[in-house]
Amino acid sequence: MRVAHPTRASLALADGAPLLELTDVKVSYGGIKALKGVDLRVFPGEIVAMIGANGAGKTTTLKSIMGLVPLAGGAVKLAGRPLAQDTTEQRVAEGISLAPEGRAIFPNLTVLENLELGAYLHRDAKAMKETLEDVTELFPRLGERMKQEGGTLSGGEQQMLAIGRALMARPRLLLLDEPSLGIAPKLVQQIFRAIAEIARSGVTILLVEQNTRIALSTSQRAYVLRTGEIALEGDAKELASNPEIQAAYLGG
Amino acid sequence: MNILEAVFTGITQGAMIALVALGYTMVYGVLKLINFAHSEVFMMAAYFGLVFLSLLIGDVSAVNGIVSPEAASSTFAGVFGALRGHPLAAAAAATVLAMLAASALGIGVERVAYKPLRGRGKGALVRVTPLVTALGMSVLLQNLAQLLFTARFRPYPQVLSGEVQVPGLGAITSSRALILGASIIVMIGLELIVKRTWFGKAMRALSANEEAARLMGVRTSRVISMTFALGSSLAALGAVLFCLDQSQVYPTMGVVIGTRAFVAAVLGGIGSITGAMLGGLLIGIIGELVKLTDYSGGVDVLVFLVLILVLLVRPAGLLGSTRTEKV
Amino acid sequence: MVSRRDFGLGVALAALLLAGGCEKDDPNEIKVGAYLSLSGADSTFGTDTREGIELAVEETNAAGGVKGKRIRVIYEDDKSTTHEAVQKVRQLVDRNKVVALLGEVASSRSLAGGLIANTSKVPMITPSSTAVSVTKNRHWVFRSCFTDDQQGAVGARFILEHLGRRRVGVFFAAQDPYSSGLARAFRAELKRLGGEIVVDKGYQKGETNFRTYLAELKAANPEVLFVPNYYNEMVLIARQAREVGIPGAMFVGGDGWDSSNLVEGAGAELEGAHFTNHYAPDVPWENSKKFVTAFAARYKHEPTSLTAQGYDAAKLLFDAIERAPETTPAAIRDAIAATKDFKGATGTMTMDDQHNANKPIVVVRIQDKKFVYATQILAE
Numbered sequence: 001m002r003v004a005h006p007t008r009a010s011l012a013l014a015d016g017a018p019l020l021e022l023t024d025v026k027v028s029y030g031g032i033k034a035l036k037g038v039d040l041r042v043f044p045g046e047i048v049a050m051i052g053a054n055g056a057g058k059t060t061t062l063k064s065i066m067g068l069v070p071l072a073g074g075a076v077k078l079a080g081r082p083l084a085q086d087t088t089e090q091r092v093a094e095g096i097s098l099a100p101e102g103r104a105i106f107p108n109l110t111v112l113e114n115l116e117l118g119a120y121l122h123r124d125a126k127a128m129k130e131t132l133e134d135v136t137e138l139f140p141r142l143g144e145r146m147k148q149e150g151g152t153l154s155g156g157e158q159q160m161l162a163i164g165r166a167l168m169a170r171p172r173l174l175l176l177d178e179p180s181l182g183i184a185p186k187l188v189q190q191i192f193r194a195i196a197e198i199a200r201s202g203v204t205i206l207l208v209e210q211n212t213r214i215a216l217s218t219s220q221r222a223y224v225l226r227t228g229e230i231a232l233e234g235d236a237k238e239l240a241s242n243p244e245i246q247a248a249y250l251g252g
Numbered sequence: 253m254n255i256l257e258a259v260f261t262g263i264t265q266g267a268m269i270a271l272v273a274l275g276y277t278m279v280y281g282v283l284k285l286i287n288f289a290h291s292e293v294f295m296m297a298a299y300f301g302l303v304f305l306s307l308l309i310g311d312v313s314a315v316n317g318i319v320s321p322e323a324a325s326s327t328f329a330g331v332f333g334a335l336r337g338h339p340l341a342a343a344a345a346a347t348v349l350a351m352l353a354a355s356a357l358g359i360g361v362e363r364v365a366y367k368p369l370r371g372r373g374k375g376a377l378v379r380v381t382p383l384v385t386a387l388g389m390s391v392l393l394q395n396l397a398q399l400l401f402t403a404r405f406r407p408y409p410q411v412l413s414g415e416v417q418v419p420g421l422g423a424i425t426s427s428r429a430l431i432l433g434a435s436i437i438v439m440i441g442l443e444l445i446v447k448r449t450w451f452g453k454a455m456r457a458l459s460a461n462e463e464a465a466r467l468m469g470v471r472t473s474r475v476i477s478m479t480f481a482l483g484s485s486l487a488a489l490g491a492v493l494f495c496l497d498q499s500q501v502y503p504t505m506g507v508v509i510g511t512r513a514f515v516a517a518v519l520g521g522i523g524s525i526t527g528a529m530l531g532g533l534l535i536g537i538i539g540e541l542v543k544l545t546d547y548s549g550g551v552d553v554l555v556f557l558v559l560i561l562v563l564l565v566r567p568a569g570l571l572g573s574t575r576t577e578k579v
Numbered sequence: 580m581v582s583r584r585d586f587g588l589g590v591a592l593a594a595l596l597l598a599g600g601c602e603k604d605d606p607n608e609i610k611v612g613a614y615l616s617l618s619g620a621d622s623t624f625g626t627d628t629r630e631g632i633e634l635a636v637e638e639t640n641a642a643g644g645v646k647g648k649r650i651r652v653i654y655e656d657d658k659s660t661t662h663e664a665v666q667k668v669r670q671l672v673d674r675n676k677v678v679a680l681l682g683e684v685a686s687s688r689s690l691a692g693g694l695i696a697n698t699s700k701v702p703m704i705t706p707s708s709t710a711v712s713v714t715k716n717r718h719w720v721f722r723s724c725f726t727d728d729q730q731g732a733v734g735a736r737f738i739l740e741h742l743g744r745r746r747v748g749v750f751f752a753a754q755d756p757y758s759s760g761l762a763r764a765f766r767a768e769l770k771r772l773g774g775e776i777v778v779d780k781g782y783q784k785g786e787t788n789f790r791t792y793l794a795e796l797k798a799a800n801p802e803v804l805f806v807p808n809y810y811n812e813m814v815l816i817a818r819q820a821r822e823v824g825i826p827g828a829m830f831v832g833g834d835g836w837d838s839s840n841l842v843e844g845a846g847a848e849l850e851g852a853h854f855t856n857h858y859a860p861d862v863p864w865e866n867s868k869k870f871v872t873a874f875a876a877r878y879k880h881e882p883t884s885l886t887a888q889g890y891d892a893a894k895l896l897f898d899a900i901e902r903a904p905e906t907t908p909a910a911i912r913d914a915i916a917a918t919k920d921f922k923g924a925t926g927t928m929t930m931d932d933q934h935n936a937n938k939p940i941v942v943v944r945i946q947d948k949k950f951v952y953a954t955q956i957l958a959e
Contacts, residue, residue, distance in 0.1 A: 030374075068463060092469040104464035106457050108573060117457050120450065121469035169469065254798070258791045265788050313843075403622050405811040407844040410818070425822055498815055499787040500844060504620060508785040543791040549753020549781030 013079050019044045019204050020065065020096075020173055025074035027060050034060045036228040037074065042173070047195070047205045049215040049236060051249060052225035058208040059101050061225070062175050065206075066098050067091050078173070093121050097171035099162040101178050101208075107151025111142055114150050114161055118168025127170055135164040138194045156187030163194065173204045180211045192218050212249040216240040224249075258540040264428045264497075266536020267435035271490030272513035273520070273528040274442065275358075275483030281459035281523040282479050284379070288386040289361050290487060291510020292393035293354055297488030298501045299401055301350035302408060305492075308335045308342035314406050339411035347492045351485035358484025359477050365389045367473065390506075397503040405500040412496055427497040434493060438486065439529055445482075446525055455479055459523060511552070512539070515559050521572025530570060534558075604676075609645060609906055611652045611896065612671030614682040614692055619659025623838075624684040624885060628706055629654060631882065631889030632681060634874055635897065645900045652893075653677065657688060664688040668695040677701065679900070679911050681892055684885060686710030686757065693720040702912040706892035707857070707885055709834065710756060714934040719908075721915050721934045723892040723923070727757065729958035730833055730855050731764025731807070733940045736956060737853065738803050738831055739772050741942070746777050748801035750792065750816075752808050753781030761807035761833050777801045789816050793823040807833040814844035821848045827945070828852060837884045837943075837950075846948030858884045858925045859943045859952040870924035884925075891923035895936075926955075 013019065018041040027035040035057045042048045050058050063069045065076055067088045076083045078094055086094070097118075106114050115135065119128045136143035139160040145153065150161060159179055166174055176195065180188045192214055199205050209215035216222055216236045224232040224245065232239065239245050272294055279287040299318075306315045335342040365385045373381050412430065415423040446452035454475045457465040466472055494509065495501055516535045520527025535555055542554045562570060613632055615625035636650050644650060653675050655667035664683060671677050672695065680696050680703040683689045689708035696703035697719045705713060705722045709730065714720050738744050747769060752758035759781070766776060778799035782792055793816070796804060804825070806816065813836055817827060828851030836854040860871060860881060870890060874882040882890075898921060899914035900906060918930040926938035937958065944953040 066467065068466070087471075088466045089469045089471050092467065098467050100464060100467060104461050104467075106460040106464065108460055109453070109456055113453055113456075117453055117465075117468045117470075120454065123450065165468070254794065257794060261788065261790050398619070398622075403620050405814065405840050405844070407814055407818075494787070498789075498819065500811060500814060502811070508787070540788075540791045543782070544795065548792065549783055551783045551786065 013044060016043075017080060018042060018077075019079055020206065021077040021080075022061070022065070023075050023077075025061070025064055025076060026072040027057075027064050027069050028072045029069075033072075034228055035064065038225070038228070038230055040223055040230065042204055042206050044172075044204050045199070045202065046221060047199045047207060047219040049207045049209055049219035049222040050225055051209060051212045051215055051222060052231075053249075054210070055227075056225040057228040058225055059177055060228075062098060062100075062177050062206070062208060065091075065096065065175060089121070092169055092171075095170075095172035096175065097166035097169045097173070098175040099159075099166040099177065099179065101181070103155075103158045103162040105150040105153075105158050105161050105165065107149065109150055110147055111150055111153070111161060112146040114165050115142075115168050118165035119170075121169060128168065131168050131170060135167055138197060139164055156183045156191070159183055159187075159191055160194075163191070163198075167198065167203075171203060173206065174198065176205065176207045176209075178208060178210060180209060180214060188214065212245070213240075254544065255541070258544055259537055260424075261428075262537035262540035263533060264431045264536070265540060266516075266533035267431055268490050268494050268497075268532075269509065269513050269516050269535055270529045270532025271435060271438065271486045271493075272509060273516040273532045274525060275487045276514055276517040277520070277522055277525060277528040278455070278479050278483045280517070281525075282455060282476055283366065283382075285366065285382050286386065286514075287361075287366075287480075287483075288383070289365070289389035289393060290483065291506035291513070292390045292397075293358050293361065293484045293506075294487040294491045294510060294513075295501075295503065295506035296357055296393060296397060297350050297354035297484070298491040298495050298499075298505060299397065300353040301346050301488065301492035301495065302406060302501050304349040305342060305346035305409060305411070308346050309339060309409060309411060310336045311409055314409055317404075318401055343411050343492075343496065347489060350492050351488040354484040354488035354491075355481035358480040358487075361389055361393075362477060362480045367476075394503050394506070401501075401503065403503055405502045407500045408495040425497075427493075431493045431497060434489065438489060442482075442486070442525065451475065451478055512555065515555060519559050519562055519569055521566075521569030523573065524569070524571040527569055527571035605651075607648050608651050609648050609900065610675060610677045611650060611893075612655065612668070612675060612677035612680045612682075613652050614655045614657050614664055614667040614671065614680070614688075616659040616684065616688070617654070617656035619657075621659045621685060625656070625659075627883045627885040628684055628889035630874075630878060631706075631886040631891075632893045634870075634877055635890045635893035637877075638873070639894070639897050645897050646906065648906075650897060652681070657683065657692075659685075659688075661688055661691045664692045665695055668692040669699075672696070672699045672701050678906055678908050679703070679896055681706065681889075681896065683708060686713055689713045689720075693717055696720060701908045702915055704892045704896050704915065706888040710760065717934070719912055721930060721936075723895050723928060723936045724857055724888055724925070725938065725940055725958055726935055727760040727833075728764040729935070730940060731761040732768035733942075733956045733958055734761070734805060734807070734831060734833065734855050735765050735768035735772060735774065737855065737942050737954075738805070739769070739774050741954060741956075742803060742831075742853075744802040745774050746800070746802045747774055748778040748780070748796050748799055748804045749776055750780050750782065750796060750804055750806045752784040752812065755784045755808070757835060758784070758808045762805070765805055765807065784812075786812070787815055789819045790823065793820050793825060797823055797825055802829070803831055804829050805831050807835065809835040810838040810841040810844075813841060813849075817845035817848035817852075826851070834884070839883070842945060842948045842950070846945065849945045850947075852945045853953060854943055854945075855956075856884055856941050856943045856950075858887045859941050859950055861952045862941055862955075863952065864924075864926065866922050867924045887924045891925050891928075894923060895921050895928065 020042040022038055022040040025035055025038045038061055052058050141157055142160055142164055179191050196218060219236045222236045222239050223230050275290045303315050306312045312319050312321050335345055366382050369382050412427040414426050416426050416429045418424055454470045458472055458475050512535055516531035517528045520531030538555055538558055539551045542551045615628055616622055617625040632652055636652055640649050657664040657667050680701055683692055684707045686708040689705040690713055693703055697717045703720050707724050709727045711726050711728055714722055749762050751762040778796055780792055827849040830852040832854035834856045837856050900911055903910040903914035916930055921928045928936035928938040931937050939955040939957045941955050942953040943950045
């Protein structure tokens with residue numbers, strides 16, 4: 001796997017410093033407080049999971065990182081640099097990619113065109129070719145369907161396409177929003193194996209997931225979000241054995 | 253034989269309508285907005301073309317009151333003099349200049365009337381408010397044209413006289429040959445732009461899902477501006493060809509062709525580029541065939557009737573997308 | 580933001596301005612209202628007509644006025660729209676208290692304005708609205724021009740009696756009451772006098788591509804084509820007719836052709852064509868020549884037909900006011916109705932009981948890109 005874009009390797013990061021840092025992030029939708037002060041840190045090379053019930057603010061947290069929703073307070077920093085002034089496009093250029101909830105692939109474009117659009121910002125022919133090879137290696141089913149329109153794919157294939165498309169930008173930090181949602185269990189396994197593979201290649205991952213069991217088994221650390229606030233955080237394995245978590249999210 | 257002739261006239265007419273319809277459909281695609289000012293951009297482009305053409309051929313009688321003969325002969329002689337005596341080259345150059353000017357106008361309309369409203373308002377207002385400013389922009393441009401150019405009907409200089417021989421069809425007037433040729437080339441070019449270029453892919457991505465397009469790093473406002481520029485320049489091409497072939501220029505001229513083009517876009521499936529081309533051709537051909545019947549005075553009535561029938565069977569138009577995203 | 584205080588000030592200012600608008604009545608002045616399309620789509624109609632009215636007022640006042648009083652015409656712009664026409668007539672009647680009204684050119688606006696004039700019992704003369712319905716059953720509304728019915732019939736007689744042609748094609752704008760009205764009157768008279776209509780085709784108003792129609796018209800092989808429409812569409816028809824191979828001299832039209840734009844746009848294509856009209860610059864009537872000379876001296880350009888009609892409507896009105904026993908709307912109305920042998924620039928007129936001015940209709944020929952007097956025919 002060759003994933004992180006060569007030009008971004010130069011971005012200096014002090015030893016032990018977080019790649020992504022959210023401090024006291026607040027977001028409101030017309031008076032309703034969706035995030036009430038979220039603190040979160042993701043270190044280079046990690047897979048960090050964020051779990052929580054529907055409406056806890058998981059998707060909003062990811063959107064605030066991408067600059068898709070305005071902050072009512074707090075700060076988002078990438079490699080120590082505040083992103084407050086940056087547009088979504090600039091954040092993508094700086095190395096953050098999001099595979100959004102519900103996949104949001106472009107249904108009337110072919111699989112190949114969907115993937116190409118992932119490389120819209122760098123348009124680096126060599127990097128595109130390499131990443132395309134990596135993505136087809138990771139998801140062979142996509143390779144077989146390159147000329148097909150995205151809208152004709154199954155839900156699981158669309159999720160693969162959404163992740164592949166996000167990788168085409170060659171991100172340092174990959175944000176995944178509910179990659180298992182509405183997908184056949186067999187494909188879920190396949191997708192999470194791919195996520196682990198991507199992480200091994202050096203891409204840092206922040207994973208939002210309702211399927212707590214698989215999220216905690218894939219990640220190193222995890223945050224539990226409850227009504228817009230971090231309720232718990234810690235080592236993924238420890239959280240998995242936490243009785244409170246078991247009762248609330250693992251159905252046990 | 254009469255019917256064949258009418259169909260051929262309908263194709264040339266339809267090709268021109270399609271050029272204008274493309275602007276409606278592309279803007280709808282990226283913004284989900286009916287740009288009612290598009291027909292006025294078409295009208296203004298006809299004036300731009302008239303002014304440039306008059307200067308290029310050195311005959312400013314058609315633009316009297318807009319450009320004074322002195323200004324034309326002194327200031328512009330050096331710049332535009334080169335093409336005098338070459339009517340075809342002058343017409344081509346005037347068309348290109350009009351397309352550029354119309355692009356600037358299209359971008360301006362978007363910046364002034366639509367951009368400030370984007371992402372504001374709630375619920376139904378998100379769609380209704382820009383629709384109202386679009387109508388307002390249309391009225392504004394019409395009145396502006398009346399102020400700048402007066403309400404006079406101004407004929408284009410007849411630079412494209414004569415006929416050309418087309419195999420299989422016999423002699424056709426050179427203006428109609430030009431319409432056909434230019435439309436075909438432009439439509440192929442547009443297809444290439446939309447399918448092959450980064451701009452085309454970004455435009456299609458934006459029209460499918462704005463937020464996802466932004467996540468790819470697409471600068472939405474730039475793509476929107478370029479869409480307006482492209483749509484407006486196609487309308488300008490349509491306007492100049494239309495006027496060279498059959499019309500005079502006047503401030504309310506956008507209404508007639510604008511209505512037909514809008515119907516063509518909806519008929520073909522608004523948002524679909526191939527649909528707009530198909531819709532334009534259909535409207536053109538149906539319009540000419542109606543002229544052969546006893547209902548020859550009600551071309552638009554029949555055209556709208558066809559629209560309603562098609563929409564009853566296919567609510568999204570002939571090629572419109574009815575696909576809902578799988579979840 | 581406009582503060583409440585600024586707003587209050589604005590209201591006070593507006594009230595002052597309004598009060599100023601209602602100036603005191605001058606006892607030595609007779610007030611006449613004119614509502615015209617001075618801006619908007621038909622702005623040339625209104626501005627041409629106003630020049631004629633202005634000249635009439637200047638001449639009348641210079642010659643001592645009417646009943647020893649000065650005439651003052653208050654002009655209102657209806658912006659070429661019907662609802663503004665209604666508003667402006669109301670304003671002239673209610674606020675300015677005019678004794679009579681002049682206007683409009685377009686029949687649709689004369690109909691709307693005439694309704695208000697009629698219900699307010701103020702006499703109105705339209706200088707150039709030819710639709711029959713404008714004066715129909717309107718006690719207070721008159722016209723100083725012919726009607727579409729008269730004009731259509733004269734067109735038919737001109738073709739049969741003066742051109743000596745029998746096989747005629749008719750081509751008209753289907754949704755336009757003016758064009759289809761003229762065509763209707765034309766057909767009836769042509770058939771009555773033994774002519775033959777070989778092809779009869781309507782087109783959609785606003786159409787620009789006439790080739791399919793023209794090919795069909797030509798195929799029917801008529802001797803003359805009667806095309807009663809407006810000049811802007813006629814330019815396009817004439818240009819495309821040449822492509823199809825229909826000679827310009829085959830065309831006959833109505834007063835809707837009367838615009839310099841017609842000869843500028845398609846003068847060469849229409850060489851030898853004819854149309855019925857109110858007037859021609861070289862019409863051999865004494866008053867017309869006087870008017871053309873006076874107008875050219877005052878405005879430094881040639882008058883249009885609408886200018887001559889505006890001039891005549893104003894002069895006819897002033898003549899009626901002079902003859903009326905007193906300057907009340909009712910007395911003026913009766914004097915207008917009694918007009919007989921009034922010598923105007925567009926002919927000698929007598930007001931008939933349908934409130935239409937009975938006068939000769941001029942036939943104009945297009946020759947060397949100019950309008951030339953051909954003949955005159957009295958409407959029956």
